[in-house]
Amino acid sequence: xxxxxxxxxxxxxxxxxxxxxxxxxxxxxxxxxxxxxxxxxxxxxxxxxxxxxxxxxxxxxxxxxxxxxxxxxxxxxxxxxxxxxxxxxxxxxxxxxxxxxxxxxxxxxxxxxxxxxxxxxxxxxxxxxxxxxxxxxxxxxxxxxxxxxxxxxxxxxxxxxxxxxxxxxxxxxxxxxxxxxxxxxxxxxxxxxxxxxxxxxxxxxxxxxxxxxxxxxxxxxxxxxxxxxxxxxxxxxxxxxxxxxxxxxxxxxxxxxxxxxxxxxxxxxxxxxxxxxxxxxxxxxxxxxxxxxxxxxxxxxxxxxxxxxxxxxxxxxxxxxxxxxxxx
Numbered sequence: 051x052x053x054x055x056x057x058x059x060x061x062x063x064x065x066x067x068x069x070x071x072x073x074x075x076x077x078x079x080x081x082x083x084x085x086x087x088x089x090x091x092x093x094x095x096x097x098x099x100x101x102x103x104x105x106x107x108x109x110x111x112x113x114x115x116x117x118x119x120x121x122x123x124x125x126x127x128x129x130x131x132x133x134x135x136x137x138x139x140x141x142x143x144x145x146x147x148x149x150x151x152x153x154x155x156x157x158x159x160x161x162x163x164x165x166x167x168x169x170x171x172x173x174x175x176x177x178x179x180x181x182x183x184x185x186x187x188x189x190x191x192x193x194x195x196x197x198x199x200x201x202x203x204x205x206x207x208x209x210x211x212x213x214x215x216x217x218x219x220x221x222x223x224x225x226x227x228x229x230x231x232x233x234x235x236x237x238x239x240x241x242x243x244x245x246x247x248x249x250x251x252x253x254x255x256x257x258x259x260x261x262x263x264x265x266x267x268x269x270x271x272x273x274x275x276x277x278x279x280x281x282x283x284x285x286x287x288x289x290x291x292x293x294x295x296x297x298x299x300x301x302x303x304x305x306x307x308x309x310x311x312x313x314x315x316x317x318x319x320x321x322x323x324x325x326x327x328x329x330x331x332x333x334x335x336x337x338x339x340x341x342x343x344x345x346x347x348x349x350x351x352x353x354x355x356x357x358x359x360x361x362x363x364x365x366x367x368x369x370x371x372x373x374x375x376x377x378x
Contacts, residue, residue, distance in 0.1 A: 082142055082318050086117040089308075091147045092131030094124040098179075098259075102306055102344065103147040106176065106326070109335065113325040120147075127151045127215065127377070129162060136164035140313035142322065146170070150217045150304045153361035157369045158215055159377045166362065170309040172354035173322045176330065177344040179304035180260040180285070181218055181278040183225070183292060184267060186251050194275050194295035197255065201231040208254040211236035211244040215374070218257040220365055221278055221302040223372040225257070225292070228300050248272065259304075260285055261343025279303045284340055306344070307354055319351055 087110070091103045100122065107118040123131035128151050138144035151158075156166045183194065189208070191197035201208050210226075210233045212219040218241055226233050236253060238244040245262070247253040249271055260283055267274040267286075276295040277283050280303070292300045308326060310319055329335055330348035339346050349357070369376075 082321050083114055083116040085143065086119055087114070087142070088119050088121050088144050089147050090131040090135050090144065091120055091122050092124060092128030092149070093122065095122050098342075099147070099149050099306065102177070102339075102342070105335075105338070106147070106308075106329065109329040109332075110325060113328060127155055127158065129155055129159065129164075132166075132170075133163045135309065135311055136169040138311050140171075140311040140315075142310055142314050142318035144311065145173070145322070146309040148307045148309050150361075151215075152307075152309075153358050154215070154217075154220060154365045154369075156362055157366035157376075158374070167355075167359060169312050171312050171314045171319055172351045172358065173308040173310055173319050174326050174330075174351065175305055175307040175347045175349040175354045175357060176326065177306050177339060177346045178279065179306070179344050180283045181221060181257040181302070181304065182260040182263050182267075182283075182286070182289065183255065183257055183275045183278060184248065184263050184272045185255045185275060186248055186253070187270070187273055188251055189254050189273070191275070192273065194290075194292055194297060197275060198229045198231055198296070201229070201233060205232035206234055209234045209236050209252075210255050211238050211247065211253045212256060213238055213240050213244070215377075216241065217302065217304045220368055220374075221257045223374070224302060224368050225297070225300065227368065227371055228297055259343055261341075284345065285343065305347075305357075307349075323351055 089103060089107050091100055093099050104120050107120050110118040123134055128149065132146055132152060135144055135146035152166060156162060185191060185197065191200055210222050212222055214237045222235065241258055244253060244256055245258055248256050249266065257278055260277060263272065264286055266272045274289055276290050276292040278292055278301060280301045282289065282291060327348040330346040336346050
């Protein structure tokens with residue numbers, strides 16, 4: 051592991067994890083792994099997903115007593131990295147750091163060079179990442195119900211924005227469809243410029259990552275209406291979910307997980323799952339991840355498989371109903 055990768059994890063967290071995995075690392079030789087493991091990340095270095103992947107790789111290196119190397123393969127919404135893993139040997143030495151787009155891409159792209167379900171063996175969902183629905187203070191709504199009411203009274207007046215095809219964009223379309231309101235979607239080159247326009251009043255409302263938006267809410271630069279997840283967030287337990295706030299059944303989350311190529315031996319996926327769950331239950335890691343706006347999960351392979359299978363038709367319907375143009 052290079053010095054640049056070690057800088058990702060702060061020293062106190064690194065020492066805490068080393069103590070956590072001390073017994074596991076000295077418990078005796080394991081049949082797997084016997085060499086370094088490559089973790090494919092379908093995004094560029096430096097982003098939020100890449101940062102999380104590097105934290106996971108460092109913790110797994112300690113847990114498995116073998117180096118876990120991050121290999122960034124950005125492009126095509128993560129499909130380039132996913133294809134590489136789908137076609138890799140099913141031996142557990144090439145893994146995919148998957149994110150939300152993995153379950154969206156089957157419906158967003160006209161054709162994929164792999165099958166999202168059949169070509170992968172789920173290992174675990176690592177964490178979810180909450181989004182919050184926030185408005186500019188000039189918008190005369192202090193709750194989800196109030197916003198829906200004023201939006202219905204003025205169709206097409208209010209703007210909502212995001213990076214096209216992002217989790218926040220699809221969540222925005224789901225919100226419009228479920229609420230039965232007409233909002234003007236404004237595409238941005240990233241969620242950061244969309245947030246800047248929201249702060250400036252050029253945009254009325256948007257879903258954005260809670261950890262980034264919360265300080266702006268606390269300084270009264272924005273007004274938060276609700277969080278988008280199934281449960282209230284530990285970062286802002288006072289905020290209701292959108293479902294609680296009046297749009298029953300509405301929810302979406304960003305997520306990260308680990309997938310292996312289909313056919314990977316069950317003993318290998320079980321070993322990886324055990325190691326990752328141990329990482330995700332470490333108090334030091336939980337505290338660090340929560341501070342970044344991520345909520346550690348640590349699911350079983352079967353639970354993660356079921357989640358992905360449920361996400362695919364959910365977003366397929368949103369993409370179809372919202373008439374989102376498919377990528378080639």
